[in-house]
Amino acid sequence: MKSKAAAYPYVVWMALFIIVPTALVVVFAFTDRSGAFTLKNIQGVGQYSNVFLRSIWLGAIATVISLVVGYPLAYIIAQSDSRRQNVMIMLVMLPMWMNFLLRTYAWMSLLEDSGIINRALGACGLPQIHMINTAGAVVLGMVYNYIPYMILPLYSVLTKIDRSVVEAAQDLGANSRKVFMRVTLPMSMPGVISGVTMVFVPAVSTFIISKMLGGGSNLLIGDLIDMQFLGSAYNPNLGSAISLVLMVLIFICMGIMNQFDENGATEGGAMV
């Protein structure tokens, strides 16, 4: 099968619809409306550094919460017998199949000031809490939408850990905490890393969750880009510059994560 030619249509396609558009983003980022070269757009991104920081901060919090909540669940699922494992993994994946706009909309009706949670609190005689249009609501929306992306890679790594390695550690006198800290956790690191990237990347670049749950006061990078292209502040050049910075940011994060992964892999190799 030396049929390189079979890939040519695809190569042309990707050149046209991946490489050319990405190049266009770069071109737009470095030109002004008349098409002349300028650095103003890139410099203009600086004035939104607070939005970038907020996006990274909220995305990081959501990632950490997803990890802390998701790890025990993945662990419990991996420990149970195989038929129950399949059912539970199905249950984790099922909400992902529903459109995320609808899932986020559901949280709107739960978190509203006159929403279901506040009504329930009121019925119990408890004081009401203002939840919608806060940064907390945005983080909640991120965790809710992306936690399956954390649980699934963790689970697939945890089920692959050889039971006899854990038993060997126990035989050699490690208590359960030690077994977890020195055997299970290090061996599940690849899952942690892919889970963290799979949650962090969409969380940082989201614009719908912040729009629906954060009101107008919790702008994220995605909202900023949206505003430059389809919103009130129409300016595709600045929008491209912001997109370019976001893209570079994501690729740097991925690079750092991959570095960790490689280290983990070599360490794992050394251990064996």
Add this chain to the structure above:
Amino acid sequence: MKTLSKVYMFLVFLFLYAPIAVLVVFSFNDSATMSRSVWSGFTTKWYIQLFNDQMLLVSLRNTLIIAVIAAVVSTVLGTSAAIGIMGMNRVTRKIVMNVTNFPMVNPDIVTGVSLMLLFVAAARFMGNVSLGMASLILSHITFCLPYVILSVMPKLRQMDPNLSEAAQDLGCTSIQAFFRVVLPQIMPGVVTGLIMAFTLSIDDFVVSYFTSGTTQTLPIFIYSMTRKRISPEINALSALLFTIIILLLIVINVRASRESKRADTRKGGAAI
């Protein structure tokens, strides 16, 4: 410990399913005040209204047309690309695979924005063309392609490379060899790719949002519903979609377990 982990699991699944349950329950809410969270009696009128909503039916039709075309085209193009990539030398293959991975790592919003820039420029070039079905289909094919390639490639790697040569030695033309020998071998990967492309296309909001012009797809329609009017119709829609998804998953699972059983007996037979 056992009960503790059960309680924990219950709480996480409560978190995952409570919003969906709320959506479904309130789709039957007969509320005159249009409030999202006060129960005032049972009705099915939202479902009836939903089926009379012309906008919804049009957007549903658009979504299905786009998904079918995008899935079929990306599967054909992607499968042939996977075969071609296998025949490439190391360096070219690495470059092509990096371009293939790019849209999967790149934030959706940047992909959407970059394609929008391309289509807007192309539309201006061609005169008075506006974005719509054509740009949606092209962009959906683009983001589906990598997933098809990544599900076909492993099957190609598992296959004995001599098989297709053997078929050609026995008198097949290379096209016959592909359809009679290679394709049946990689069929599971091709089908997985097709299903993935179809579901990705149906569910996509972010890329469509930037490349749709004024054309509505189902996710875009849902988005405009959450923005403009607070109507329990949206709950009815979610409940319907959720039911369809569960039914589909049950069908797929039953089929998969039947197939794995068959594979087990086959393996058992071979062992004997």
